[in-house]
Amino acid sequence: MKILEELNDVQRKAVISTDGPNMIIAGAGSGKTRVLTYKIAYLINKGVDPFNIMSLTFTNKAAREMRERIESIIGSSEARNVWMGTFHSIFARILRIEADRIGYPQNFTIYDTDDSKSIIKKILKEQQLDNKLYKPNIVLGRISSAKNNLISHIAYNNNSELMAADKESAKPKIGLLYTLYQERLRKAGAMDFDDLLFNTNVLLRDFPEVLLKYQKRFKYFLVDEYQDTNYSQYLIVKRLAARNENLTVVGDDAQSIYAFRGANIQNILNMKTDYSDLKTFKLEQNYRSTQNIVNLANSIISRNKKQIKKKVWTSNDTGTKVRLISTSSDNDEGNMVARSIFEIKNEEKAEEKEFAILYRTNAQSRAMEEALRRMNIPYRIYGGLSFYSRKEIKDLLAYYRLVINPNDEEALLRIINYPKRGIGKTSIEKLQVVANQNKISLWNLVEQIQSTNILPKATASRIQEFATMIKSYMVDLDKKNAFELADHIAKSSGVFRELSAARDDDEGVMRFENVEELLNGLKEFSEEESDEVDADNSIRTLGEFMQDIALYTDADDKNKENSNSVTLMTIHAAKGLEFPYVFIVGLEENLFPSIMSLNSRADIEEERRLFYVAITRAEKRLFLSYAKSRYKWGDLQFTEPSRFISELEAKFIDDLSGDSIFEQKETRKKTMEASDSKKKVWGSKRSYEVQQQTATQKRDIMQAKNLTKVDTSVSEPEDTGDAAKVKEGMEVFHERFGRGKVVSIDGTGQNRKATVSFNKVGDKHLLLRFAKLKIL
DNA sequence: TCCGATCTATTTTTT
DNA sequence: ATAGATCGGA
Numbered sequence: 001m002k003i004l005e006e007l008n009d010v011q012r013k014a015v016i017s018t019d020g021p022n023m024i025i026a027g028a029g030s031g032k033t034r035v036l037t038y039k040i041a042y043l044i045n046k047g048v049d050p051f052n053i054m055s056l057t058f059t060n061k062a063a064r065e066m067r068e069r070i071e072s073i074i075g076s077s078e079a080r081n082v083w084m085g086t087f088h089s090i091f092a093r094i095l096r097i098e099a100d101r102i103g104y105p106q107n108f109t110i111y112d113t114d115d116s117k118s119i120i121k122k123i124l125k126e127q128q129l130d131n132k133l134y135k136p137n138i139v140l141g142r143i144s145s146a147k148n149n150l151i152s153h154i155a156y157n158n159n160s161e162l163m164a165a166d167k168e169s170a171k172p173k174i175g176l177l178y179t180l181y182q183e184r185l186r187k188a189g190a191m192d193f194d195d196l197l198f199n200t201n202v203l204l205r206d207f208p209e210v211l212l213k214y215q216k217r218f219k220y221f222l223v224d225e226y227q228d229t230n231y232s233q234y235l236i237v238k239r240l241a242a243r244n245e246n247l248t249v250v251g252d253d254a255q256s257i258y259a260f261r262g263a264n265i266q267n268i269l270n271m272k273t274d275y276s277d278l279k280t281f282k283l284e285q286n287y288r289s290t291q292n293i294v295n296l297a298n299s300i301i302s303r304n305k306k307q308i309k310k311k312v313w314t315s316n317d318t319g320t321k322v323r324l325i326s327t328s329s330d331n332d333e334g335n336m337v338a339r340s341i342f343e344i345k346n347e348e349k350a351e352e353k354e355f356a357i358l359y360r361t362n363a364q365s366r367a368m369e370e371a372l373r374r375m376n377i378p379y380r381i382y383g384g385l386s387f388y389s390r391k392e393i394k395d396l397l398a399y400y401r402l403v404i405n406p407n408d409e410e411a412l413l414r415i416i417n418y419p420k421r422g423i424g425k426t427s428i429e430k431l432q433v434v435a436n437q438n439k440i441s442l443w444n445l446v447e448q449i450q451s452t453n454i455l456p457k458a459t460a461s462r463i464q465e466f467a468t469m470i471k472s473y474m475v476d477l478d479k480k481n482a483f484e485l486a487d488h489i490a491k492s493s494g495v496f497r498e499l500s501a502a503r504d505d506d507e508g509v510m511r512f513e514n515v516e517e518l519l520n521g522l523k524e525f526s527e528e529e530s531d532e533v534d535a536d537n538s539i540r541t542l543g544e545f546m547q548d549i550a551l552y553t554d555a556d557d558k559n560k561e562n563s564n565s566v567t568l569m570t571i572h573a574a575k576g577l578e579f580p581y582v583f584i585v586g587l588e589e590n591l592f593p594s595i596m597s598l599n600s601r602a603d604i605e606e607e608r609r610l611f612y613v614a615i616t617r618a619e620k621r622l623f624l625s626y627a628k629s630r631y632k633w634g635d636l637q638f639t640e641p642s643r644f645i646s647e648l649e650a651k652f653i654d655d656l657s658g659d660s661i662f663e664q665k666e667t668r669k670k671t672m673e674a675s676d677s678k679k680k681v682w683g684s685k686r687s688y689e690v691q692q693q694t695a696t697q698k699r700d701i702m703q704a705k706n707l708t709k710v711d712t713s714v715s716e717p718e719d720t721g722d723a724a725k726v727k728e729g730m731e732v733f734h735e736r737f738g739r740g741k742v743v744s745i746d747g748t749g750q751n752r753k754a755t756v757s758f759n760k761v762g763d764k765h766l767l768l769r770f771a772k773l774k775i776l
Numbered sequence: 777t778c779c780g781a782t783c784t785a786t787t788t789t790t791t
Numbered sequence: 792a793t794a795g796a797t798c799g800g801a
Contacts, residue, residue, distance in 0.1 A: 261791080426777080594788050633786070
């Protein structure tokens with residue numbers, strides 16, 4: 001076959017090894033996507049029906065691009081029939097087909113993180129729990145990690161170790177919150193992201209006939225970015241592929257960067273034990289980057305202990321050295337980057353789209369943006385809030401959601417008084433209480449509000465009006481096409497009028513335009529050909545449009561694709577992408593590596609892999625930079641260069657930072673020592689929480705894998721001040737809180753805590769091993 | 777019920 | 792810096 005001529009030896013072998021379990025360990029830039037696309041093309045050419053192929057990718061964009069490439073290779077549009085997409089979108093599709101079996105409506109709503117968070121907040125309020133102790137993000141994190149390890153809320157509450165861990169971290173109610181949260185979702189006919197995978201597992205586990213149906217339907221499975229799959233995803237693949245084991249997984253352990261959301265490198269490492277006849281292919285030749293870049297990346301990643309042995313090499317040019325830049329501030333860093341882009345553009349005749357600026361956190365985009373704007377360099381930012389998470393868009397979408405699934409309480413609450421129709425907080429709260437008491441959904445109550453006397457007549461009739469309006473939309477769901485109905489809702493609900501009237505500043509204009517853009521998108525969608533094979537009518541409905549809106553990310557925004565502009569994104573978002581010129585900015589300690597990741601070797605190694613991913617995005621030239629000061633939460637902070645800078649091998653580096661790398665190491669040591677005591681006290685409270693969290697997370701994972709050994713070891717700060725000697729009644733001094741008096745002491749050993757009444761900040765509970773109190 | 781002033785927490789990364 | 796929550800007054 002001709003297509004095979006375009007592959008190197010290992011790539012070709014990996015492509016033609018179609019049957020049985022295959023694992024492709026693909027170093028950065030080694031043509032992994034090429035192998036995947038060619039393999040699918042090869043299968044189709046060989047006569048495999050595209051309908052029988054499932055290909056799981058990490059983003060929808062990757063799926064789309066792969067599909068296009070396959071079509072151009074095989075020269076037909078057959079590739080559109082391959083089931084290709086993210087785990088979430090593919091299994092959402094299957095769940096909609098099978099929903100009634102697991103007690104969900106076919107039109108279930110997918111809740112995004114905002115929806116989840118708002119539910120948790122409401123539950124915390126109802127339960128009268130302190131949302132400072134039970135931080136919604138932390139609670140959600142616990143729930144998410146349980147779900148990713150397939151621990152149901154019932155199992156969670158019955159799991160003595162998890163319960164003990166929560167108790168230990170002073171949050172014994174997490175199990176209860178998980179249950180309440182889950183009940184809430186169930187009542188709303190909604191699933192969160194993790195539920196999509198969790199419920200797929202339930203479906204495949206409890207309904208053998210369903211499992212068999214999909215096992216028969218899909219004869220070939222391909223999974224990209226396998227190193228970033230979690231236990232839940234792993235098990236789905238294992239179950240589905242169990243019948244014929246025609247499974248190809250592609251991944252690179254060195255690029256595993258999603259452990260924070262449950263990704264487990266073990267999934268790669270365990271392939272051999274799961275599939276005894278596994279064929280392994282190692283793609284080690286890098287076609288992407290210069291020797292300098294490849295070698296620098298290698299030298300960085302070699303510092304990690306945990307990894308599969310491989311030697312990534314390239315026959316490309318040596319290239320220029322990697323440039324290291326230091327600047328005085330984050331704004332300066334922006335200017336420096338913008339200026340460099342401007343110069344290279346002229347000197348090397350490069351286009352804007354050949355440049356990428358990569359950073360650790362989304363917040364860093366700002367300084368870059370401003371600098372680029374000043375120099376009139378076009379750019380586009382990925383990440384941050386996506387189009388669909390803008391307030392004005394979410395408001396309008398809430399109407400659509402409610403019309404499709406009236407039990408979607410989040411949607412109902414969002415719009416019942418938007419635009420203002422005189423239904424206030426008190427009334428809404430009353431409704432919620434009554435609905436809860438009678439165990440009916442909020443919508444059910446709203447519908448029949450006038451047959452009750454819960455609210456004053458005037459309010460009740462306003463609510464009735466709202467319900468009537470929503471019902472009138474429902475009637476049109478399958479009659480009008482998506483655009484017609486959406487447009488009608490936007491206009492007759494008053495949303496359009498509201499936004500139109502608020503166009504008195506730039507922001508208002510933008511909001512209005514965003515809504516127009518949404519409607520344009522809907523129009524386009526409605527005019528496309530329906531791909532529902534069995535659709536009896538040819539219209540594309542609003543329901544169809546809304547199906548996986550929640551799964552779209554910024555990267556899926558088609559509008560961003562074809563513009564010639566500099567790309568700004570987080571390193572996470574840059575996974576799988578490549579650019580001729582790459583700037584990695586903000587290489588500062590506590591930023592990259594993140595302050596959240598300094599607690600264990602595993603965390604640091606993940607940050608280092610992230611650095612590796614960032615470096616290996618570059619084809620021609622790479623620039624690294626750090627600033628000596630940076631604004632954080634509105635005030636100026638002085639920073640130190642990242643430890644990763646001292647890990648750079650000098651022979652690959654063109655050091656323009658002012659200080660040589662080696663000098664840097666010395667200074668770093670000294671400043672570390674100088675700021676040592678200050679930093680520890682300052683971060684004491686926070687680090688306690690972080691360590692608790694990681695320790696319990698570790699336990700979760702162990703649990704899921706039935707390991708008996710529980711690793712509770714966390715790194716300990718050595719200096720505990722006067723901790724052991726502190727007693728009730730003593731006057732003490734705390735670096736941050738000042739003077740205070742010890743009210744009480746409880747716990748022993750590691751867990752010894754003091755309640756201290758501080759003169760300035762009042763009562764605080766301090767863990768003595770971190771608090772470094774001084775006895776006065 | 778609504779509106780503005782004031783306080784507050786936020787920032788790791790994402791489907 | 793800034794969005795969101797909270798509170799008091801109209």
